[in-house]
Amino acid sequence: MRRCIQNVTLLVTCGLASMAGAQMPVGLMAVDTREPVTDTAVPAAVFYPALASGEHAGSVMAGPYRVEATSGAAPAPGRHPLLVLSHGNGGTRYGHHDLAVALARQGYVVVAPEHAGNHHGDQSGFGTDRVLLGRAWQASRALDAVLSDDRLGPHVDAARIGAVGFSAGGYTTLLLAGAVPDFSRFDRFCEAHPGTPELCDPPPAGGMHTLSNPPPTADRRVRAAFVMAPLALVFDSAGVSAMHAPVFLLTAEHDEVLMPSANGDHLRSLLPDLAGSREIAGAGHFVFLAPCPPPLVDALPHLCVDPHGIDREAEHARIAADALAFFDRYLPAEG
Template sequence: MIKISTLLTCLLFIFSSLNAQQASPNFIFGDALPDAPELATRGNLKVGVRTIEFINKDQIDILNAVDGVAPNYDRDLKVEIWYPAALKQNEAELVMYDQVMGSLNDKDRPIVPFTFAGRAARDATPSTGKFPLIVVSHGYLGSRVLMTYLTENLASKGYIVAAIGHKESTFEDANGFQSTLLNRPKDILFVMNEILEGDHFLSNNVQDDNVGIIGYSMGGYGVLNVGGAGYSEGLAKFFSGMTGGNKSIESLTINNPDHSAMFDDRIKCIVAFAPWGMERGIWNAEGLKGLKLPTFFVAGSEDDISGYEKGIKAIYEGASNTDRYLLTYTNARHNVAPNPPAEITMQPGLHFDEYYRYAEPSWDERRINNINQHFVTAFLGTYLKAEDHSDYLKMKVDSNEETWKGFKPRSSTGMKLEYLEKAK
């Protein structure tokens, strides 16, 4: 017969083990799988994370335009910032992020809060030293914690990474598409300037002239415009039709002096995951020639949101005035950038799209995450830290022909990596 004291000891051990597993999950988004490529591994620095809010005052409230005339309002933007941190003794590099399923105003997909774990210390003390800045822009719909596998990873390698929660474009406050069309590039530049020039907890840690920008889907639409590519007159007409004649988006179009004046030479490079718009006439040859910054494009060959041959690949080919790369995941669709599906999205009875907001039909999303970490590390290291990663970025186009540099034997299949130089 088992003694009561022995039984209690066993139960306490079990409960303690369960609590330990909950506090420190075995696998967190972004952790390296056994076949992760070389540069996917986290860096040597500890990571802190903090949520801050910026307010961009007196902006055009396009959602409330009447007969083409829009009032002004203040755009409050929550920003999640990851940074190299000096952790105190026993300070855990573990955080729980708040996220939601569903979409505002969609009765079939109600808002359901949930949390997921990350490898960062909430509100930790920043490390000493100065680091390049990366600004991250999510899709429509999305959130500032949509790509924590990448944002944490980059911070561990010596970057300050700021991911914007774009007002009226997140799961929680989804609203009219015209707000995203107008505000996406403006939000990116505003947040960049606030971090580079404002008074905040990282004011002494950010390099003031060494910035990269990363965008996914509508974030890709935004970062390309910030990088010099002007939107087409087709977008201006479409936007005016949506807003009853308001023409405010013309400031972001081809050859507009206001758009030309936006270009900021502190930005050195772009990563564009599945950028939207080419198939919808948002971009054209003249506008794409305005792209002035080295760009790393990532796409799925079966992307049914942004399009591939006439979409992302056409943008890549048309941006002839800069050096650019195109990484293609064969048979992938649009979800080449986000975290993998959280466990809660797999529960029976939930709307299928909650799972397919993150998952890919032909790829393990965790595998895509590791490959993205590898190539984004190589690309940003090249253009922001003057590191030589040419062996990782210029190889045989088809990964099936030989094992790519940095990949384990037999593991680099199903991808293409193309490169085009700036036109002479």
């Protein structure tokens, strides 16, 4: 079993060393589930350690991305830890495929739901509690779908479950870990910072409160939470007081979408006992998305082009090392 100490520099070093060793082939499969409150369909991609199939690892096209995985490959024997990976506002289940593949190569099963009402093809729930709470319910159902899958479920260790998320997905991960949002903080933020893109301009069209007596969003199965540039302005000290899982926080120095003082830095101040924390110097918000293929660079430069001096591929190697070392520490195998 790999072990790394909590110091951030050594944590990353340990993760990089682990990733440099033998790596497993990766399989890719789809699971479908339904969000329990609104009965909305939620498709998900699952990346998992697979049996070797020939000399070379396979790859498949998933939207604009080439994913380094073999579709439908047989799962590797053994019982593996399980992570749920939550994309950001308007994202996709493949938007962090490189991180999912990197973790699957090291023995993790990673399920990435495409959040209903808040993905690239459907923003109908943007700004509503149907999404802002439903994301967590959808993530929990994605975990259920993997655990109950006839083919993959027997290869998952249900005692070792974690969560990963970016932006609104980071917020989702915090919900799973027990954080409770205060949506009135949105109003106060927008009064102080009117015109903030995505949060305050344009304002949500659906109305924040659409559900009556919504169930809790915490998932006690989630034992570790890795968050990247999270939406965190909706949390206060009371809202994080019941969190049950350790947190690793990654932020970008020049986050142009989620103001650091109100989000990443704010969360850091609320969680003085973070398991780990790192800021990517000089980077903007979207550095956490998978490196873009050329068609996406041309079509969506604001998502794909980083500030001068930022090497997204190199940063993603460090992010994967951070995540691997963190989860190896907090989701250890027995023995």
